[in-house]
Structures are given as structure tokens and as C-alpha cells.
Amino acid sequence: MPKVGMEPIRRQQLIKATMAAIDEVGLAEATVMRIARHAGVSAGIISHYFGGKDGLLEATMRQILTDLSHAVAARRHALEDDSPRAHIGAIIEGNFDRTQVTDPAAKTWLAFWASSMHKPALQRLQNVNDRRLYANLCHQFKRVMPRADARNAARGLAAMIDGLWLRGALTPDGLDAPEARHLAHTYLDQLLIHYGCQQFASTAETL
Amino acid sequence: MPKVGMEPIRRQQLIKATMAAIDEVGLAEATVMRIARHAGVSAGIISHYFGGKDGLLEATMRQILTDLSHAVAARRHALEDDSPRAHIGAIIEGNFDRTQVTDPAAKTWLAFWASSMHKPALQRLQNVNDRRLYANLCHQFKRVMPRADARNAARGLAAMIDGLWLRGALTPDGLDAPEARHLAHTYLDQLLIHYGCQQFASTAETL
DNA sequence: ATTTTTTTATTGAACGTTCAATCAATAAAG
DNA sequence: CTTTATTGATTGAACGTTCAATAAAAAAAT
Numbered sequence: 001m002p003k004v005g006m007e008p009i010r011r012q013q014l015i016k017a018t019m020a021a022i023d024e025v026g027l028a029e030a031t032v033m034r035i036a037r038h039a040g041v042s043a044g045i046i047s048h049y050f051g052g053k054d055g056l057l058e059a060t061m062r063q064i065l066t067d068l069s070h071a072v073a074a075r076r077h078a079l080e081d082d083s084p085r086a087h088i089g090a091i092i093e094g095n096f097d098r099t100q101v102t103d104p105a106a107k108t109w110l111a112f113w114a115s116s117m118h119k120p121a122l123q124r125l126q127n128v129n130d131r132r133l134y135a136n137l138c139h140q141f142k143r144v145m146p147r148a149d150a151r152n153a154a155r156g157l158a159a160m161i162d163g164l165w166l167r168g169a170l171t172p173d174g175l176d177a178p179e180a181r182h183l184a185h186t187y188l189d190q191l192l193i194h195y196g197c198q199q200f201a202s203t204a205e206t207l
Numbered sequence: 208m209p210k211v212g213m214e215p216i217r218r219q220q221l222i223k224a225t226m227a228a229i230d231e232v233g234l235a236e237a238t239v240m241r242i243a244r245h246a247g248v249s250a251g252i253i254s255h256y257f258g259g260k261d262g263l264l265e266a267t268m269r270q271i272l273t274d275l276s277h278a279v280a281a282r283r284h285a286l287e288d289d290s291p292r293a294h295i296g297a298i299i300e301g302n303f304d305r306t307q308v309t310d311p312a313a314k315t316w317l318a319f320w321a322s323s324m325h326k327p328a329l330q331r332l333q334n335v336n337d338r339r340l341y342a343n344l345c346h347q348f349k350r351v352m353p354r355a356d357a358r359n360a361a362r363g364l365a366a367m368i369d370g371l372w373l374r375g376a377l378t379p380d381g382l383d384a385p386e387a388r389h390l391a392h393t394y395l396d397q398l399l400i401h402y403g404c405q406q407f408a409s410t411a412e413t414l
Numbered sequence: 415a416t417t418t419t420t421t422t423a424t425t426g427a428a429c430g431t432t433c434a435a436t437c438a439a440t441a442a443a444g
Numbered sequence: 445c446t447t448t449a450t451t452g453a454t455t456g457a458a459c460g461t462t463c464a465a466t467a468a469a470a471a472a473a474t
Contacts, residue, residue, distance in 0.1 A: 004421085004422065004423090004470075006423060006424095007423095010423090025325055026321075026325035026326075027235075027321070028234075028322070028325075029325070031458085031459065032460060032461090033459085033460095041424075042424065042425050042426065043425090043461090044424075044425065044461080044462080044463085045424065046460090046461095047462075048423085048424080052460075052461075053460065053461090110320070110321050110324070113321065113373070113377065114233075114234070114318050114321035114322075115235070116377070117317070118232055118235075118236070119233075126377065127379075130374075152389075152390060155390060156367070156390045156394060158374065159370035159371040159373075159387075159390065160367050161370070162370040162373055163365075163366035163367055163368070163373065164366040166320070166366075166370065166373055167365065167366055167369055169324070170320065170324065170333065172334075179362070180366075183359060183362060183363045186359070186363070190398075191397075211443075211444075211447085211448065211449085217449090238433065238434080239434060240433085240434095248451090249450065249451050249452065250451090251435080251437085251451065251452070252449085252451085253434090254434080254436075255450080259435070260435090
């Protein structure tokens with residue numbers, strides 16, 4: 001099979017296989033052999049393309065984060081309405097995007113979440129992502145409420161999103177995305193209700 | 208040192224040492240030797256008292272869950288007010304109890320959360336706990352609102368609690384318990400505000 | 415067109431390390 | 445002297461990494 005230009009293909013293959021393995025048996029038992037078998041290649045190839053297992057894990061987490069980033073950015077870019085509510089709504093929708101709520105992605109994310117507490121490389125990635133979510137939310141909330149209130153609203157909504165997401169990942173049947181989105185949008189409505197924002201029927205379409 | 212009646216002492220010692228080790232290096236590198244060193248005993252003793260490493264981990268998670276259970280139960284028992292708001296407030300307070308928000312407990316919990324997705328023994332414990340929180344919240348909400356609304360409120364508040372808790376565990380500086388409690392209580396106020404509940408200054412005392 | 419050479423991709427067995435579990439030996443307490 | 449508690453060296457299995465060998469494709473030469 002060896003032809004030129006395999007690198008991007010193999011990297012993608014192995015990242016996907018990593019998520020599949022973590023979905024199957026968890027991060028603790030996702031050995032290089034198991035990951036390689038999922039990708040249909042040998043174990044040695046992982047060190048060749050990622051320098052080692054740690055490199056593959058870091059690349060996998062980076063992939064998930066850029067997927068999330070793109071899911072949010074695409075929705076915000078497609079808005080015809082520039083209101084804070086619309087932007088925050090898009091952020092919510094992006095966080096419950098297809099690529100995120102799939103079982104392999106969800107379980108992999110949670111595994112990395114726990115792992116990031118003790119691995120500096122993962123911790124940095126995780127912090128960047130956290131700050132971006134908070135900063136984006138905060139910026140939009142500040143357009144309609146005082147700074148102190150905006151900070152609390154951003155913290156609350158960020159916690160709500162992560163909490164819904166976490167509980168979804170732990171549920172045996174997987175995350176119920178429509179319901180999670182509905183709860184998040186309802187919470188957003190409640191946060192904005194005191195500040196005279198125009199109230200869309202933003203939750204009707206999600207159920 | 209060997210004298211009779213060591214079992215309960217050693218068990219407690221080793222459970223505490225397990226949390227300390229997980230706090231220090233994470234579950235993946237919390238080896239039996241490291242845990243034993245934390246407790247000041249030899250590695251072999253773990254198999255003697257817990258049948259093996261898995262037994263110790265399960266006992267540790269069980270300990271955390273019973274601590275949480277007691278923290279909530281104690282606060283609900285001490286209520287002089289029987290209102291739904293008071294009960295739910297006590298549940299919130301219990302979830303942000305001292306024993307829960309300590310760094311070792313928080314990191315251990317998150318580690319088990321991730322681990323419980325693939326270890327049936329831990330998954331059962333986690334499910335029981337989840338269901339209890341949801342059922343308790345749901346029961347109280349039903350006293351003041353229709354069943355469908357109560358279910359959503361319970362799901363939302365449970366997600367909020369877990370989300371605040373999760374974000375706190377990942378923050379380098381640890382969880383800011385007073386702020387988390389304030390956000391949770393504010394959310395509770397918003398959930399109840401449409402149902403004519405008497406509105407306490409329930410958040411003033413927490414800041 | 416065919417053959418030879420070079421480059422690139424991949425394998426899989428071997429190596430060294432690490433870990434959990436075991437158990438015979440030991441030491442203190444009753 | 446018996447019982448209970450504890451140790452720590454040992455064992456065997458599992459893991460990630462390495463590297464010489466291999467095979468296919470591409471390039472060069474005939």
C-alpha cells in the first residue's frame with residue numbers, strides 16, 4: 001500500500017481510531033495495539049506519526065477542540081441577526097453539534113477532561129477552550145447588562161452547558177441533544193428576561 | 208504495631224490515601240505502591256483489606272457518595288422550614304459541602320466519573336447517586352409546579368450543580384464554593400419565580 | 415517499455431519497564 | 445504459644461517504544 005502522502009490520511013485514521021477505542025474500553029485500556037487494530041494498522045506506526053502515544057492523545061484532544069470551535073464559528077457566521085441572544089444561541093447550538101454529542105467524541109472528551117488535571121499539555125488546551133467559551137459569552141451578555149451581571153450570566157450558562165453535556169455523557173443511552181438544547185435555551189431566556197431583550201420563540205424550533 | 212481491630216482504621220487510612228494520591232498524580236498513575244506510601248504502609252496490605260486495587264477504588268467512590276448523601280441529609284434534617292425552596296436549597300448546599308469541594312475529593316470524583324463509563328461496579332454507584340439527586344429535586348419541584356415543568360427544572364438544576372462542580376474541579380485554583388452556591392441559588396430563584404413561591408433572600412447569606 | 419534504483423511506508427518481534435498480586439517470613443499482641 | 449497484622453521480595457502479565465527487515469510505489473536508467 002505504501003504510496004506518498006499517507007501522513008494526513010493516517011493521522012486522521014488514528015485519531016478517529018483513538019476515539020473509537022476510548023468509546024469502547026475507556027482511556028485507561030485504550031492501548032496502542034487496540035487503537036492500531038481499530039485503524040487496521042500496526043502499533044509501531046503510532047510512534048512514527050505522533051512520536052508516541054502521548055502525541056496521539058494530544059492530537060486527538062486538539063481535533064475535538066477544533067471541531068467544537070468550527071461548529072460554533074460556522075453557526076455564528078451564518079446569523080442574519082446580530083443580537084446578543086442570537087450569538088449566544090449559536091454558541092449553545094454549536095456546543096451540542098453533531099460532532100460533539102456522538103458517543104465516541106463525548107466519552108473521549110470526558111476522559112480528557114479528567115486527564116487534563118494532571119497532564120500539562122492537555123491542561124493548556126483545556127484552559128484555552130474554557131476561556132474562549134467564557135469570553136465569548138461574557139462579551140455578548142455585556143451588550144445588554146452591567147458587567148458584574150454579565151460575568152455571572154456567562155459563568156452560569158457555561159456551567160449549564162458543561163453540566164448538560166457531562167450528564168449526557170454518563171447516561172447509558174447517550175446525550176439527548178434536543179432536550180439539552182431546550183434546557184440551555186430556556187435558561188438563556190431566563191437570564192435575558194430582566195433586561196428587555198426581544199424574546200424570540202427560540203426554543204420552539206428545538207422540540 | 209500489629210494489634211487487633213486494625214481493619215476499620217486501615218480501611219479509612221487507605222481510602223484517604225487513595226484520594227490524596229489521585230489528587231497528586233491522577234487515577235492513571237495512582238499505583239498501589241504510591242497509595243500505600245501515602246498511608247505509610249506496604250503495598251501488600253491493600254489486597255489484604257480490599258481484595259485488590261479495584262476493591263479499594265470502589266470503596267473510595269462509595270465513601271465519597273455516602274459523604275455527599277450525609278451532607279445533604281443533615282442539612283435537610285436541620286430545616287425548620289418545610290417549603291420546597293428550603294429543601295432544594297439544602298440539597299444545593301449539601302452538594303457544595305466542605306467534604307465535597309476539597310481538592311482531593313473533587314479530583315477523585317471527576318476521575319471516577321470518567322472511569323464509571325466503563326467499569327460496571329462504579330457505574331452502578333454513579334447511577335444510584337444520579338437518580339437520587341434527580342428524584343429529590345423532582346419531588347420538591349412537583350410541589351409547586353406541573354409535573355412536566357418539574358422534570359425540566361430538576362434536570363436543569365442537576366445539570367447546573369454538576370456543571371459548576373465540574374468547572375470548579377478543573378480550575379487551577381480549585382472550586383470557588385461561595386460563588387458556585389450563589390449561582391445555583393440564583394438559578395433556583397429563577398426557576399421558582401413564576402410559581403408564586405415566597406422569595407427569600409436566600410442568596411444574601413452566601414456572599 | 416522494461417528494468418534498476420531510490421524513496422517512502424509499514425511491519426512485527428524483541429527489549430526494558432512497570433504494575434498488581436501473591437505468599438512465605440516476621441513481628442507484635444493477646 | 446497462638447493469633448492477628450504486616451512486610452517486601454518475587455512472579456507473571458501487559459505495556460510503549462524501538463529498529464532491522466520488508467514491501468510497495470515512484471523515479472531513473474536502459
